[in-house]
Amino acid sequence: xxxxxxxxxxxxxxxxxxxxxxxxxxxxxxxxxxxxxxxxxxxxxxxxxxxxxxxxxxxxxxxxxxxxxxxxxxxxxxxxxxxxxxxxxxxxxxxxxxxxxxxxxxxxxxxxxxxxxxxxxxxxxxxxxxxxxxxxxxxxxxxxxxxxxxxxxxx
Amino acid sequence: xxxxxxxxxxxxxxxxxxxxxxxxxxxxxxxxxxxxxxxxxxxxxxxxxxxxxxxxxxxxxxxxxxxxxxxxxxxxxxxxxxxxxxxxxxxxxxxxxxxxxxxxxxxxxxxxxxxxxxxxxxxxxxxxxxxxxxxxxxxxxxxxxxxxxxxxxxx
DNA sequence: TATTGTTATACTCTATAACTATA
DNA sequence: TATAGTTATAGAGTATAACAATA
Numbered sequence: 001x002x003x004x005x006x007x008x009x010x011x012x013x014x015x016x017x018x019x020x021x022x023x024x025x026x027x028x029x030x031x032x033x034x035x036x037x038x039x040x041x042x043x044x045x046x047x048x049x050x051x052x053x054x055x056x057x058x059x060x061x062x063x064x065x066x067x068x069x070x071x072x073x074x075x076x077x078x079x080x081x082x083x084x085x086x087x088x089x090x091x092x093x094x095x096x097x098x099x100x101x102x103x104x105x106x107x108x109x110x111x112x113x114x115x116x117x118x119x120x121x122x123x124x125x126x127x128x129x130x131x132x133x134x135x136x137x138x139x140x141x142x143x144x145x146x147x148x149x150x151x152x153x154x155x
Numbered sequence: 156x157x158x159x160x161x162x163x164x165x166x167x168x169x170x171x172x173x174x175x176x177x178x179x180x181x182x183x184x185x186x187x188x189x190x191x192x193x194x195x196x197x198x199x200x201x202x203x204x205x206x207x208x209x210x211x212x213x214x215x216x217x218x219x220x221x222x223x224x225x226x227x228x229x230x231x232x233x234x235x236x237x238x239x240x241x242x243x244x245x246x247x248x249x250x251x252x253x254x255x256x257x258x259x260x261x262x263x264x265x266x267x268x269x270x271x272x273x274x275x276x277x278x279x280x281x282x283x284x285x286x287x288x289x290x291x292x293x294x295x296x297x298x299x300x301x302x303x304x305x306x307x308x309x310x
Numbered sequence: 311t312a313t314t315g316t317t318a319t320a321c322t323c324t325a326t327a328a329c330t331a332t333a
Numbered sequence: 334t335a336t337a338g339t340t341a342t343a344g345a346g347t348a349t350a351a352c353a354a355t356a
Contacts, residue, residue: 004231006204006205007201007266007270008196008201008202008205009201009202009205009217009218010293010296011289012198012273012274013273013288013289013292014176014179014180014183014194014200014218014269015177016174016289016292016293016296017172017176017179017292018176018179018180018206019219019296019299020172020176020295020299021169021176022295023173023296023299024168024169024172024173025169025173027264039169040346042218043164043167043170046162046163046164046167047163047164049161050161050164050240051164053314055314056198056314056315057188057313057314059316062164063164064170064174066318066347066348067314067315068315068316068317068318068347068348068349069346069347070315071315071316071317090356091224091313091314091355092314092354092355093313093314093315093354093355094157094313094314094315094355095314095315109337110232111162113166114169114234115162115279116270118167118168121168121295122168122295124294124295125291125294125295128298129287129291131286132284132288132289132291133291133292134166134168134171134288135281136284136287136288137168137172138165138169138171139172139279139280140175140276140277140355141165141171141175141178143279144174144175144178144181151173157334210337210338211337211338212337212338213338221323221324221325222339223324223326223327223335223338223339223341224323224324224337225327225338226338226339226340246332246336246337247331247332247333247337248331248332248333248336248337248340249332249336249337249338250337290353310324
């Protein structure tokens, strides 16, 4: 008979990930709240900025946000003149998204706040460990897309 | 003037953590569903088993689960005879938690399923990277408790 | 018929606070 | 008065699916 290995929550990747995601989310939500946006709106803005002119659906997929949740986020960002929906002449179903000048300004400041918050949250790890952690997380996220267990809605 | 560094979501620790937590949760939820329990119930059982006899509150804190959400989880586990609440004679406010034989059996099987799922989810990383990742996550979680930005409710 | 964006709905999760029974 | 456990409730997040406009 093989001995049963005692497993604790500290060996559970999901438990650790969920807990840290919540902690990071709580801290960073406060960071972006200063600029009047939610964390999801920040994510959408970041993704729009990285490649402007894409459809809502394309941005939603890239940001792992559900398309029905995109609507609310984009509505609010547009109402605040941080982002514009521009109907695409070649395909009038599509609304191409891009940030306004004000949107870019706000995103830039929010981004600084988020980076500062993350630096603090990750400070306990030595720099090389920090880089390795992010690299591992990126690899896992990329792998999820390949293997198909990626979930659409997020954050 | 310093140049603005373009940040993408792949550089965002919170976005990566939240996304992976969701993916892992989705896969592992299916794994434990075979045994008729939710992921939170699995977490509670794991924490109870690691140190039986503690109060609900002590287990809730250790598992980073809100005490009001503990009630539902413990109710269901008790109804299925996987866990028992035993009033403590020395302090009759407290209910000491412990698993039943059936509970230990179910947990053991659920645990194997979870470990198998995590092995698959982490397979893309080389073994040393896997160990380093878990270690980094553990350090961050421990640091959260120390620095006080830890959030109670989780999973 | 399929796709983009929108709306609607039900469900779960989360945060909060009130309440009880004990201490 | 303070704590352990319970209950209640409002809000946010999530998963689905239906729908209109367009392709």
